[in-house]
Every structure is written in C-alpha cells, then in structure tokens.
Amino acid sequence: EDQVTQSPEALRLQEGESSSLNCSYTVSGLRGLFWYRQDPGKGPEFLFTLYSAGEEKEKERLKATLTKKESFLHITAPKPEDSATYLCAVRMTGTYKYIFGTGTRLKVLA
Amino acid sequence: NAGVTQTPKFQVLKTGQSMTLQCAQDMNHEYMSWYRQDPGMGLRLIHYSVGAGITDQGEVPNGYNVSRSTTEDFPLRLLSAAPSQTSVYFCASGTDSYEQYFGPGTRLTVT
Numbered sequence: 001e002d003q004v005t006q007s008p009e010a011l012r013l014q015e016g017e018s019s020s021l022n023c024s025y026t027v028s029g030l031r032g033l034f035w036y037r038q039d040p041g042k043g044p045e046f047l048f049t050l051y052s053a054g055e056e057k058e059k060e061r062l063k064a065t066l067t068k069k070e071s072f073l074h075i076t077a078p079k080p081e082d083s084a085t086y087l088c089a090v091r092m093t094g095t096y097k098y099i100f101g102t103g104t105r106l107k108v109l110a
Numbered sequence: 111n112a113g114v115t116q117t118p119k120f121q122v123l124k125t126g127q128s129m130t131l132q133c134a135q136d137m138n139h140e141y142m143s144w145y146r147q148d149p150g151m152g153l154r155l156i157h158y159s160v161g162a163g164i165t166d167q168g169e170v171p172n173g174y175n176v177s178r179s180t181t182e183d184f185p186l187r188l189l190s191a192a193p194s195q196t197s198v199y200f201c202a203s204g205t206d207s208y209e210q211y212f213g214p215g216t217r218l219t220v221t
Contacts, residue, residue: 031208043202
C-alpha cells in the first residue's frame with residue numbers, strides 16, 4: 001500500500017537550533033516528492049519538488065533532500081517565523097493522485 | 111494573479127442540505143483537485159481533473175460531485191450533507207511539473 005509517514009509529529013526548537021524533519025514513503029514508483037508549509041487557517045504553500053534520489057533543493061534556511069526511501073527537510077538556524085506545519089506529499093508514477101503525510105508541527109521559540 | 115480562490119470561507123449546513131463550494135484559478139493550469147483536511151488525517155484527495163471535461167475520483171469521493179466545464183473553474187458539490195463531511199476543504203491547481211498551488215480553504219460545519 002502506498003503511504004507517506006512524517007516524523008516527528010511536533011517539534012519545538014530554540015531560535016538558531018538547527019534540526020531535520022523526516023518524510024518516509026512507500027510507493028510503487030515515485031514521480032515526485034513535494035514539501036509544503038501550512039500556517040494556521042491557511043492553505044498549504046508550495047516549497048520544493050524533488051524528483052530523484054540524490055537531489056537537493058534550498059530556499060533560505062530550508063534544504064530538502066531525497067533518498068530512495070525518505071526525504072529530509074533541514075532547517076538551519078531557524079527563526080520564530082519558521083513556525084508552521086510542514087507537509088510532505090508524493091505523486092506516484094502512472095497516476096494523477098497525490099498522497100500527503102500528516103505533517104510536522106514546528107514551533108521555534110525566541 | 112489572484113492564484114486559486116475559494117468561496118465561501120465559512121459555511122454551516124444542516125444534515126441533508128446540498129451546496130456547492132466554488133474554486134477558480136487564473137494560472138491556466140490544466141490540473142485541479144479538491145482535498146479535505148481533518149485533524150490527524152492529513153490532506154485526502156476527493157476528486158481531481160486533468161482538463162476541461164475530464165474528472166476522476168480520488169481517495170474519498172463518496173458524497174461529492176465535481177464538474178469541469180472550463181479550465182478556470184472546478185466546483186465541488188455536496189449532494190446531501192452529513193456530519194461526517196464537517197472538514198476544511200482545499201482546492202488546488204497544478205503545473206506540468208506536478209507542484210500544486212492551494213486556495214485559502216473553506217471551513218464547513220454540518221450539524
């Protein structure tokens with residue numbers, strides 16, 4: 001069965017304390033893996049797309065990496081404004097459907 | 111560009127009532143989709159469309175209908191609302207490189 005699992009469910013960091021969020025996936029074939037940020041009461045905001053193992057993408061304090069089984073979202077020296085829920089999703093080959101994980105709620109304390 | 115817009119923002123229905131959630135995009139994307147988001151469940155795909163006149167079911171389609179008469183619009187119809195359909199609904203449109211852009215959501219309560 002195709003599935004996406006994110007860990008941890010929640011994470012509290014001090015400002016400047018770097019960490020990583022994990023997204024592990026089990027799919028028959030991967031077309032793409034996506035990271036989104038969601039603020040309370042808002043729709044998810046697109047961050048990154050990764051297509052193949054070994055690929056990396058960066059944006060400000062965020063860096064996403066991909067292996068054949070999982071993806072990591074590394075947050076370097078986070079700031080309070082990075083507090084949000086981060087969602088991971090996959091699109092499998094041969095389908096137009098996406099599967100989302102349940103997200104990691106990140107809180108960065110000043 | 112307004113991106114993806116959804117109306118209404120909030121809605122309360124009684125069990126058995128019907129309604130249509132509106133979704134529009136101005137990015138000329140062929141792919142559009144509807145999700146519901148429930149606590150602890152993540153986003154679940156209801157229906158999607160790969161172009162005008164083409165729709166298909168997602169993971170949780172029961173109780174919902176969609177149509178796609180234009181590239182811009184993708185309305186979601188609740189035929190006979192049930193309390194189990196209380197949720198936050200998001201519409202999204204997608205690019206050829208598979209990334210999706212989401213609307214602000216509709217918070218629906220069915221009593």
